[in-house]
Amino acid sequence: MTDFLKQWGEAAYTTTGFFWMALWAFILGYIISSMIQIFVTEKKMQKTMGENEGKSVLLGTFFGFISSSCSFSALAGTKSIFKKGASFVSSIAFLLASTNLVIELGIIISIFLGWQFVVGEYVGGILLIGISWILIRLINPKKLIEKARKNLENEDDDEMDGSKDWKKQIKNEDSWARVAKKYKMEWQMVWKDVTVGFTVAGITAAFVPDSFFQTLFINSGQGNTDFTFLEILEHIVVGPVAAFLTFIGSMGNIPLAALLFGKGVSFAGVMAFIFSDLVVFPVLRINAKYYGWKMSLFITFLLFTALIGTALALHYGFDLLNMLPDSSQVKIQDSEFFKIDYTFFLNVAFLIISAYLVYLGFFKKKDVEHSMSEMAPKSPLLEKILKYAAFICYIWLAGGLIVKFLVN
Numbered sequence: 001m002t003d004f005l006k007q008w009g010e011a012a013y014t015t016t017g018f019f020w021m022a023l024w025a026f027i028l029g030y031i032i033s034s035m036i037q038i039f040v041t042e043k044k045m046q047k048t049m050g051e052n053e054g055k056s057v058l059l060g061t062f063f064g065f066i067s068s069s070c071s072f073s074a075l076a077g078t079k080s081i082f083k084k085g086a087s088f089v090s091s092i093a094f095l096l097a098s099t100n101l102v103i104e105l106g107i108i109i110s111i112f113l114g115w116q117f118v119v120g121e122y123v124g125g126i127l128l129i130g131i132s133w134i135l136i137r138l139i140n141p142k143k144l145i146e147k148a149r150k151n152l153e154n155e156d157d158d159e160m161d162g163s164k165d166w167k168k169q170i171k172n173e174d175s176w177a178r179v180a181k182k183y184k185m186e187w188q189m190v191w192k193d194v195t196v197g198f199t200v201a202g203i204t205a206a207f208v209p210d211s212f213f214q215t216l217f218i219n220s221g222q223g224n225t226d227f228t229f230l231e232i233l234e235h236i237v238v239g240p241v242a243a244f245l246t247f248i249g250s251m252g253n254i255p256l257a258a259l260l261f262g263k264g265v266s267f268a269g270v271m272a273f274i275f276s277d278l279v280v281f282p283v284l285r286i287n288a289k290y291y292g293w294k295m296s297l298f299i300t301f302l303l304f305t306a307l308i309g310t311a312l313a314l315h316y317g318f319d320l321l322n323m324l325p326d327s328s329q330v331k332i333q334d335s336e337f338f339k340i341d342y343t344f345f346l347n348v349a350f351l352i353i354s355a356y357l358v359y360l361g362f363f364k365k366k367d368v369e370h371s372m373s374e375m376a377p378k379s380p381l382l383e384k385i386l387k388y389a390a391f392i393c394y395i396w397l398a399g400g401l402i403v404k405f406l407v408n
Helices: 002-039 042-048 053-065 071-083 088-100 103-112 115-139 142-152 173-207 210-216 229-246 250-262 267-278 281-291 293-320 342-363 380-407
Strands: none
Touching: 002 103, 002 173, 002 250, 002 342, 002 380, 053 071, 053 088, 053 115, 071 088, 071 142, 071 281, 088 115, 088 267, 088 293, 103 115, 103 250, 115 267, 115 293, 142 281, 142 293, 173 250, 173 342, 173 380, 229 250, 229 267, 229 293, 250 267, 267 293, 281 293
């Protein structure tokens, strides 16, 4: 019983420490994302996308890069530009870029995993787009694309007016109220995923033995970095399976990715885990609701195939350049999470900025709610499960912290 209480306390402390490390990055990332989504509308994006395939893919990648990292928001944005006439391949480029090339995800990865994974994330995002582009050209699913467009014909548009000059909007306090509301919506979309993800990472770090990871990921652990091709391939395939079982978005999964790498999972396997947020079942269901099941399954096949190719290319490319990261650089359990350092001051500064945005959102509500762009429809059952799971996590964390500081 004593051992359990000690592990419970460590799990809760690790979770809160993880979140404290990442708090300023979340706030910064979502402020940037919210500003871009208000001042650069989907209508403006679509207008600049020409018929030229190469140009449209580059533009889709760029607009995805400056968009939101939330998978659900990315799915809605992708559907919107596809419905307005963007090509299928540029829409896929937008989807992949908006979940893999975004600024806030890179910041979180740098905190938990180091610069090699940041490079892997951005280079990998470009590779995912390139491989998907090649596969689409080879398969050429014209009938699926036509049918997907027909499925979207009867939907109503609900979009902010994009005719105003962003330079004028940026000086308007109402525009910043819209940014504040968007910022609030970003947190509303991810708080459950982040809560559950960080809690799972803490529990896993404290309770799950290394032998479990060595069984799940063949030949991992014990400081091993020399993997055979088949072992790396197994890690790449199992990575998405682990992501599927957690049902957590990419931002919430980063601490768990750090945990996997610290336990000896290969670089390729961890990158595959990070890239897997678009091949999980909730995303499959949403795409089916938008485009039909055949197109949804095709998108999943396309992204999973691209994911395997990308993870392999990254692993062997980094190995060739002598850039493979060392798992010892990842410190999962650090007794000094809350020391007075740059993280403390950054968190205080960004909490003050966040408080100002909350103030703006509450006192400048006029005509803001209607102007918000749509979000992807989430599964009510999954949302309810995640919501209750998040509240259970809060109870778990409160109990664990009490045990750590007041009982032990």
